[in-house]
Amino acid sequence: MLWLYDLNLWFLGSSVVAVSVAVAWTVCIMARRLNWLIRSEDQGPAGLMHQFIGVLYAVALALIVVSVQGSYAQVEQAVVNEASAASNLYRLLDGLEEPGRSRLQKLTRQYLDSVIQVEWPDQRNNKVSEPTWAIVDSLERELARLWPASAHDQALIPELLTESTNLLDRRRERLFIGQQGIGATLWVIIVLGGIVTVGYACAFEVHSLRTQLAVTGMMAAMFGLMAFLIIAMDHPLWGDVSVRPDALMTARDNIDRVAREAR
Known part of the structure; x- marks a missing residue:
């Protein structure tokens, strides 16, 4: 799935929405040609069942989106904490006697450079x-x-060891959570749930094909947008919509300022 994150963001979003709409329209046309339609006299009970399916799927999809956004926010916070730990460690090292101070401060600065670049x-x-x-x-x-x-x-x-351990913990947290995704099982649920929800709507007998295509197209487009949002924010360190190292860059700039003032 990594190849998806190499695609242009606008192209990826447009493709997901376009494929969703195309599949929905294909199902609608096939349902009409094969006469797999819910007649008007049965649309009352069928509509209630479709509402139940739609609400159930919407709740499940919303929970998945919230989970993905939560992981993204966790990685953002881990990066901020990692930057703070590196900056705090550098400042604590200012109180150390030479030659250990310069050597350890240089390694801290090199660490930030290596992470960013x-x-x-x-x-x-x-x-x-x-x-x-x-x-x-x-x-x-x-x-x-x-x-x-x-x-x-x-x-x-002891303070230096505590802060260095904190830096290492935040780094591990960033790397672990940042590479995690929602998994194949949830993707199967997302796709199959979307097919069932939109496909059910295609089975309703509507006099005008144009009207049915417009309505189901909008439903499929909304599904495509939600799927695109999940793809873009899943794996918080991949792709264009990934967490940026801005906090680490700010910490490096602060370290450079402290180093200039100490000269």
């Missing part, structure tokens, strides 16, 4: 950034081996 493009293609993980490992290793040069360093090291 290397890892972000990689994760949009569902790839693991080995260079970024190497920087993380080096940073954690240096902190674990850090030997206090003064009583102040000794008091500071």
